[in-house]
Amino acid sequence: MSKSDSGGAVATTADAPDQAGKFSISEDWLAVVVGLVLLGLVLTGLIPQGLIP
Secondary structure, X not given: OOOOOOOOXXXXXXXXXXXXXXXXXXXXXXXXXXHHHHHHHHHHOOOOHHHOO
């Protein structure tokens, strides 16, 4: 098995710090967190059932 080089391109991940030195979160993970918070609010009854279509 040989390893092929990707042309020297450096892949960045969501855990890599950006230029300001802060950790960034991808748009997809932000959507997952918001969805889980909304689901938790619905399941605990904090969002009334009539508000949900």
